[in-house]
Every structure is written in C-alpha cells, then in structure tokens.
Amino acid sequence: xxxxxxxxxxxxxxxxxxxxxxxxxxxxxxxxxxxxxxxxxxxxxxxxxxxxxxxxxxxxxxxxxxxxxxxxxxxxxxxxxxxxxxxxxxxxxxxxxxxxxxxxxxxxxxxxxxxxxxxxxxxxxxxxxxxxxxxxxxxxxxxxxxxxxxxxxxxxxxxx
Numbered sequence: 001x002x003x004x005x006x007x008x009x010x011x012x013x014x015x016x017x018x019x020x021x022x023x024x025x026x027x028x029x030x031x032x033x034x035x036x037x038x039x040x041x042x043x044x045x046x047x048x049x050x051x052x053x054x055x056x057x058x059x060x061x062x063x064x065x066x067x068x069x070x071x072x073x074x075x076x077x078x079x080x081x082x083x084x085x086x087x088x089x090x091x092x093x094x095x096x097x098x099x100x101x102x103x104x105x106x107x108x109x110x111x112x113x114x115x116x117x118x119x120x121x122x123x124x125x126x127x128x129x130x131x132x133x134x135x136x137x138x139x140x141x142x143x144x145x146x147x148x149x150x151x152x153x154x155x156x157x158x159x160x
Contacts, residue, residue, distance in 0.1 A: 012045040016080065025082035031057065032078040036070045048079055049111050052159050053150070055079060055086060056107050059140035060117060068092050071142050074151055079144060089151050090144040095136040102158030103141050104132070110159075 015021060016030045031046045044067055046057050057079075059065060071077070071092040079086045093100040105126045108115055112123050118139065120131045127135065145151035 009045055013043065016045060021082060029082075029086075030080040031067065032080065033067065033070060033076070036075060042067060046079075048081060049107060049114070051103070051106050051110050052154075053145070054154050055088075055144040056103060057090075057142040057144065058107060058114065058118075059142075061138055062140040065140075068140050068142055074148055077142075077144055086144065088144045088146045089148045090142050091151060091155070093141045093143060093155075095140070099155055099158050100136065100141060101127070101132055103143060104135060104139070106159035107141070 012024065012028065013030060015024060016028065027047055027049070028045055029048045030043050032041065032043045034041055046059075049056050049058065059068060062068065069092075071090050074089045074091045077088060077090040093103055108118065108120065108127070115121065115123070118135060120127060120135070143151065143154060145154050
C-alpha cells in the first residue's frame with residue numbers, strides 16, 4: 001500500500017464514522033472483517049458500488065493490499081455505508097475467470113465514471129482484450145451478497 005494511503009486511511013475512517021460522512025459514504029465505505037487465520041477484527045476504507053443485487057468492491061491494485069486474500073473462498077464481511085451496515089458473504093473473483101470479465105464489464109457499464117480510474121477508454125462498451133488482460137494482472141473484484149446462497153446465484157449468473 002502506498003505511503004499516501006497509509007497516512008490518509010485513519011483520517012478517512014474517522015470521517016466515515018462521523019456525522020460528516022455524507023461527502024464520502026455514497027462511494028466509500030468502511031469494510032469490516034475478521035482475519036481468516038488470526039480471527040482479529042480489521043477495518044479499512046474501500047470504494048463500493050451496487051451492481052444489480054450485489055455490492056462490488058473494486059481494487060485498482062491488488063498488490064500491497066492483503067485484506068482481499070481472506071476472500072479467495074466465501075467469507076463473512078460487513079460494509080458500513082453511511083449510517084447503514086450491509087452484512088453478508090463475499091468472495092474475490094479469480095482474475096482469469098469468466099466471472100471476473102463479466103462483473104468488471106458490468107461494473108464499468110453501470111458506473112462509467114470508474115473507467116478513467118481503471119485507465120480504460122470508451123463509454124458504456126465492453127472491455128477490449130488488451131484492457132481486460134491488463135486488469136486481470138493488476139485489479140481485483142470482491143462481490144458481496146446477503147447470503148451464501150445469494151452469492152452462489154449471483155456468481156452463476158453474472159450481470160450482462
């Protein structure tokens with residue numbers, strides 16, 4: 001994680017917990033989870049986005065961020081978004097999977113303002129093979145659903 005985020009994350013966490021959370025909390029939430037091995041509780045600010053019935057947490061860089069590794073298989077997660085807390089089960093999509101491509105395309109179609117953040121061009125079009133290959137190398141997606149059954153349903157039928 002960059003030195004910038006190491007310094008700014010405690011400030012963002014305080015802001016998200018305060019009454020003045022509204023400028024950030026529509027797109028940034030407080031991810032709360034327990035470590036798979038340690039059982040220790042963690043929290044970190046993340047960008048979150050609704051795509052259909054799911055909440056998608058998008059990582060522009062997987063390197064330097066360790067929390068998502070807890071989600072290689074489904075695992076409980078809570079996301080404090082404003083004054084609401086979303087509880088559920090989440091899984092990190094394998095970058096080489098068809099599901100990753102489908103969810104990334106859906107995310108960028110529903111939220112086109114994210115395209116410059118992920119350094120992809122165009123508006124409301126599917127990713128090119130080169131863009132998708134680059135995103136598979138660097139980016140990550142974690143899908144959060146209300147239950148394990150709902151998560152399995154969402155993963156079996158990715159958004160179009």
